[in-house]
Amino acid sequence: MPTPSYPPKPSPGDRIAVVSPSSGLPGLFPRPYELGLARLREEFGLEPVEYPATRRMGATPQERADDLHAAFADPEVKAVVASIGGDDQITVLPLLDRELLRSCPKPFFGWSDNTNLLAFLYDCGVVGYHGGSVMCELGRPGAMHPMTAESLRAALFTSGPYELRPAERWNDVDRDWADPATFESEPRSRPGGGWSWINADRVVEGRSWGGNLEILSWLLMADRAIARDESAYDGGVLILETSEELPGATEVFRILRCMGERGLLRRFPALLTARAKSWSFERPNNPQQAARYAADQRAAVERALRAYAPDTMAVFDVDFGHTDPQLVIPYGGTVRVDGPARRITVTY
Structure with missing residues (x-):
């Protein structure tokens, strides 16, 4: 297994993929999702890019895998962030193109059920990031928690100790x-x-x-x-x-x-x-x-x-x-x- 290495970081103004590798809850609860997208644009200066299954409940494992492949393969997309977790991302893993993810490494942010993809990327030799979903952290009512925002900003844009x-x-x-x-x-x-x-x-x-x-x-x-x-x-x-x-x-x-x-x-x-x-x-x-x-x-x-x-x-x-x-x-x-x-x- 290759030693994991850090993929290149995005910069403000870049496009960032928003995917739902587990559950399409953005389709059921648009308020926290839309709030999270707005904060990506307004507070982080990033342009979210959605995919066919991002807002769709009941998307098949193949459809979710296709979204991940498209996000990682697009040279204009500089990072990938999960909308939220779920409970069946394990069914997506066998459908993933290991060589594609290894050859097009990008920072991936997610947690909970996204442990599946984080562990898969680790096995591919790509460092991921445990945390920072769109609906929960970015879509937090009122405002993002300052500690969350500071940590996420550092993880997204900087390299080095924190x-x-x-x-x-x-x-x-x-x-x-x-x-x-x-x-x-x-x-x-x-x-x-x-x-x-x-x-x-x-x-x-x-x-x-x-x-x-x-x-x-x-x-x-x-x-x-x-x-x-x-x-x-x-x-x-x-x-x-x-x-x-x-x-x-x-x-x-x-x-x-x-x-x-x-x-x-x-x-x-x-x-x-x-x-x-x-x-x-x-x-x-x-x-x-x-x-x-x-x-x-x-x-x-x-x-x-x-x-x-x-x-x-x-x-x-x-x-x-x-x-x-x-x-x-x-x-x-x-x-x-x-x-x-x-x-x-x-x-x-």
Whole structure:
């Protein structure tokens, strides 16, 4: 497997592809989508280019793969960003032209179900970017979160180190996209507690891999976008986050246990775990229930590490998953985790 390299960056004024490799939710919820497109134009100076399946629910895997091929092959398009996630992008992977994506590398931005494509690009030797969807981060009600906007801008336009920092306030309670009142004000937030560390007695610098834990479990089951020689992950930084489906602590432990039995966990000397999303429309946890859910999830991760990777340095509550704000993590790019200094620096 080739070592991932950074594709060229866009500049203000460039065209940027907006695709829906998972779900065509822009067709159902146009408000956050149109808001995200407007911010790409007005705040980032980019010109979004849509494709046939971008706003269409029920597009076939082949149609979504065709959009990706067109976006990567177009020399006028300088980056590709996902509209949102979903749950079946794994069906698109077998249809992708690996050589096309390798020979026309472009920065790809997405997260959640887009873990599929990020891992595929990693396997092609292309650095991607975990974060920055159109509907969620760019289409945030009221305004983009300043930390999200700063991180996304740096990842889009600059190359070099960028230091992450803990959010002073955060949110994971969603509001109804179908209700116009949702977009009249910014989401409420609550105080953040900073990061917490385990085995923080060393410095680890390596290439990142991972993403959404549930999607990783599917990729491992289907044996897709996983390196045949898993030693390719040695010395890397594992990034993990969980979704709005709120997997239970037992499920989280069992997935990590399987990764441990496979020998994956011990290959990564450092782990970044995202702040757990602890609320959903289906499970509207009150603050006490949400805190217990997050604590149980952390305990599950720690249990798996004790069993399979006891020396791994771990950082908890990093803002890069399904919570707000969201920091962009280069996928396959360099991440430096400095335990003694309690600092995390990524290279965009």
